[in-house]
Amino acid sequence: MSDLAQSLTAAHRAFLSELFPGEDCLFAPEERAAFSADASLERGMPWAVVRPERREQVEELLRWADLERVAILGRGRGTGRVGGAVPAQGGVVVSLLKMNRIIDVNERDFVAVVEPGVIAGDLQTACAAKRLLYAPDPASVRISTIGGNVSTCAGGLRAVKYGVTRDWVLGVEAVLPGGRVLRAGGRSHKDVVGLDLTRLFVGAGGKLGLLTEITVKLLPLPEASASVLVGFSDLGASLSGAQAVFRAGVLPAACEFMDRETLRAVRLIGADIPLADGAEGALLFKLDGTGPGVDAEIRALTEVLKPLDPASVEVGRGEAEERLWSVRRSISPAAYQIAPDKLSEDIAVPRGRVAEAVERAHAIGRERGLTILCFGHLGDGNIHVNILHDARQEGEAARAEQAKDAVFRLAVELGGTISGEHGTGLTKASFVSEQLSPLALELMESIKRTFDPHGIMNPGKGW
C-alpha cells in the first residue's frame, strides 16, 4: 500500500476536471469538507470529490487511478457508523449519488435493477407501488443508498424473517481498478454457474471495485401487518418471551428488545409510550402476511406470552402500529438524556446467548461507572450496545473506550461478531484480528489483490 500516491499532482487535477466537468469535480476545501466524515466521529479530508453520472466515467476514472496509484473511496450518503467511507489517508472520493436511476422494477421477473445512488427507501417505495417487497430494512433506509447497503451488507429490522441485504442481491455490475467492468449474476433467481462473485461484493466495503448497477430480487408485498409491544418485569422475562414465541412456530418479520436503561432513556424524553410504567424490559414484534395469518400469529404470540405474565401487551395496526415503532426509533436521540456522549456498537452473538451478552455488557459498564444501553434485533442476536459517557469528565472517554474493547471481546468469546451490520471501517479495524484468523485474513488480502492489485480501493479500512 506504501506505493500509493500521497497527493494529487496538477496533471491529476486536470484529468479529473476534464472527466468530471463543472460541479462534478470538487477541489475547494469547503466543498471537499462535506465529504470528509460519515456518521462516525472519524474525519479525513479527500483530495478531490468526483460525481460520475455514467458508468463510462467510472471506467475511465479507475483506469487512471490504477495507473497513478490514487486511492479511490466510493461513497453513498455517508450514513455509515464506522468510518468506512471516510478518506482518513486522503484519496479521491467518488460520490455515486448522481447515478441514482431506478432502471426497472419488474413485476413479472420479481427483480429490480438500480444504480447505486438510489436511496434504499425509494426503492422500497417504488416496489410497494407495484405490490412488491424489497425487504432489507436498515434503520437508515430513508437516508442511505442501495449501493452503500450492498457494500456493507446492511441488516436491519426485518432480517429475522427476510435475511440481510446479501440474501436479496441477484447480480452486480462493478468497475474494477484498471477500468474493467465485471458483470456477475443477473435476473435469474437461481444461478449456480461459477464462484459466487456477486455475494463477494456484498459487504466488501468498497475494497474490490465500485458498484455501478445492482439487481435485487423481490417478493410479493404482504397484504397485512401488525405490531405488538410487550412490557415485562425484567429483561430476562423479555428474552424468555421471545424464545417462547419462536418455539410456538411464529416467525415475526421483526423482533426487537429494549433493556431497562433503554426504556428509562425513552421515558425521559416524555414519549407517549404504550407500555406499563413498571416494565423494565420490552419486546417489539412486527408480523406480516395475509390478514388472517397475521391475526393467527398475534393470537399465538399473546397466548404463549401469558405464562410469563407480561406487564402490558399493546397490539397496533395501521397508524397505531407506527406509534409502537416510534418508541424504537426514539432510542437513539433519547440516549443523550442520560449522557452527552455515546459509543454505538453493534455486536451479534448466537441468539441463545443474548441474555448472557446483555448481562455481561451491563456489568462491563458498571465496573467502569458507565451506563450501557442494550437494545436491538433480538431475532438475529444483533445487539446495539450504547456506551454512554460524558467526555468532559476526566477519564470518562477513556473508560468508554475500555468498555468498547471489553464488549468486542465479549462478543467474540460468546461465538459472535464485533459487527452484525455496521462493518469495521476505521473504528473497529484494530479489532478485526481478534475475530478473524490469520488464515482468513490472508485469504481476504489475496482475494483483494485479485481485484485490486495495487490496493487503491478504500485503503486503510478493516476487513
Add this chain to the structure above:
Amino acid sequence: MSDLAQSLTAAHRAFLSELFPGEDCLFAPEERAAFSADASLERGMPWAVVRPERREQVEELLRWADLERVAILGRGRGTGRVGGAVPAQGGVVVSLLKMNRIIDVNERDFVAVVEPGVIAGDLQTACAAKRLLYAPDPASVRISTIGGNVSTCAGGLRAVKYGVTRDWVLGVEAVLPGGRVLRAGGRSHKDVVGLDLTRLFVGAGGKLGLLTEITVKLLPLPEASASVLVGFSDLGASLSGAQAVFRAGVLPAACEFMDRETLRAVRLIGADIPLADGAEGALLFKLDGTGPGVDAEIRALTEVLKPLDPASVEVGRGEAEERLWSVRRSISPAAYQIAPDKLSEDIAVPRGRVAEAVERAHAIGRERGLTILCFGHLGDGNIHVNILHDARQEGEAARAEQAKDAVFRLAVELGGTISGEHGTGLTKASFVSEQLSPLALELMESIKRTFDPHGIMNPGKGW
C-alpha cells in the same frame, strides 16, 4: 494443472493405507468402481478412495496431496447430475460419508452444526423433531448429503419462498490444500466482518477445499401446510395463473409447473392423477405458515385463478397433500414411457420469461424430431428441460446433444443461466464460457489459486 501427478506411486499408496486404516482406504478396482460415477452418464476411475472419520485425517491428506500434486475429489452420495464428483482424470476420491454426525440442532440459537456426510433429509428430520425448519429441499434431499448440497448450492422446491442453500449457510469449516483449516462465519445470524468466505464455498463444487463442518440457520417450523394442484387448458394459462397468484400477494413455499408432454408422460404410467383429463398444463403450489394463514392463502389463490377458468382445482392437506406431490415425483421415471433415453438439463431464466423459454424449448425439440418435456420450479424461473430420445436410432443421440446446446444458448440469450441448481461439472463445462465473461472466469481462476495454488482440488470441472 499439467504438473499434477498422473498416477499413485507405491509410496503414495503406503501413505494412504497408513492414514486410512483397513476398509477406509480402497485400492481394489471393483471397490473403486463404485466411486467412478454419479447420476450423470460420466465415468472416471479413481486411483484410490479414502474415507476419513476425523478432520485431522483430512488435514494430513491435503498436506500430502498438495506436496505430491495428487488430485483430490470430495464426494458425498454421488447424486449429482453433471459429473461434478466424477474423477474423469483420476485422482483420490475422498468419501465424506463417515463424517456424518449431527453435532448440534439448537433451538435457542436456531442453528444446526453438522458434518458434511449427513444426509440433508436427516438434518431436516432432526430439526423438525425440535419444531425447527431447515428449508432447502432439493429433489434429492432423502439421498444427498449436506456437504454435497453446500458444495453445489442445491436449490429445490422451496426456493421461491425460502431461498437456496446459500441463504442458509452461516459458517463453514474447510481444510485447504496444504492442510490448513479455515473457519469462516459461525453461529451468528448476522456477521459483516470480512469478505464473505463462507458463501464463497457454497457452490464452489469442491474446487477450493474440503468442507469438514457446516453451520446452518434454522427457522421455526411452520405449523401447517397445504398444496393445490391446478389443471389448465394449456401452458400459457398455467403461467398466467402463477403470475396472478404472485400478484395477489401470495408467496407459496413451492410453485411447480408441468407442460403438456410432461402430463402425457405422467398419465402414461397410469398414475392416479387428481387432474382434469383435458388439462394440458398444470401448476402445483405448496403453502405453509399458520393454519388460518394457509387457509387464507388457499382462498386468495383459488379466487384469483377463477377468471382463468382452470380445468380442475384440487386442494390437498395431510396425506392428500402427499398424493398431489406424487404427480410431481413421478415425472422422472414417467419420462421413460415416451423414449428410452433423456438428457436432463436445468436452465433458469428471469421468471417473466419462462413462457417464452418453454415455447422455444419445445420448438428446439420439434425441429429435431424430439420430444422435450419442460417442468420445474416456476417460482424461480428454474426449468427442468428433459430432452427425450432413443439412442439406438441413427443420429438421435447427436440430435439430442444439438438440442441441448440450443437450450443452453436459449437460456443465456434470455438473460438466464445454463444451470439453476445442478452445476456444470463435466457435462456443461464447455458451455460455461458462453455464460461467464472472460473477466469473471479470470477472477474465479485467480481466487481458486489463492486457496489451491497447485490446482489439486477437483480438477477439470467447469466453473
